Amino acid sequence: MIPGITINGFTVAAIATLVMGLINAIVKPILLLFTLPLTILTLGLFLFVVNAISFSLVSYFTPGFTVNSFLDALFGSIVLSIVSSFLGKIFEAES
Template sequence: MQFLFTWLITAISLLITAYVIPGIFIKSFFAATFAAIVMGVINAIVRPILILFTFPLTFLSLGLFLFVVNAIAFSLVSYLTPGFSIDTFWDALFGSIILSLVSGFFGQLLEPKE
């Protein structure tokens, strides 16, 4: 049940992010839900490998390079998802920040009570 909850929050957050950032386009809610699944796979498999390889840069930048890693992962999601596109790297960077904020906000606001 928690998986479905997180999946829907991520899909809705993607739609809100696409509405806020003009360079991000999502054709439908189905594309957003599919992108949420792809994002989960990318964040579970590819992102840790990117973090491992970019650890020296992340260490030297005091963690700020993680924003770039998140933007790369976000761009990879758009590349692998039909109906979801990002125009520029800056759109991916700001989009990943907005997505994190919106998803975290909705996750806290709508968190199921135990």
């Protein structure tokens, strides 16, 4: 969907998903704690930057998953958030 992001196969996507889960569980809370004043100052908009940093870290730790620039990571994290929210609504309605 985004030209600056490439995933080389299904196994790379599965590994990237696992790495994303680990980063969201370990690194992201630490980033949120350190950037809390800036997040409050920007009324929460800085969370997009924190998500893009997390997305870039996944690219760094996963071979075969590349993100070319910070803007690509920002747009990728926004698309990931929208898709995740949409899937959450679908599966929430079926339960």
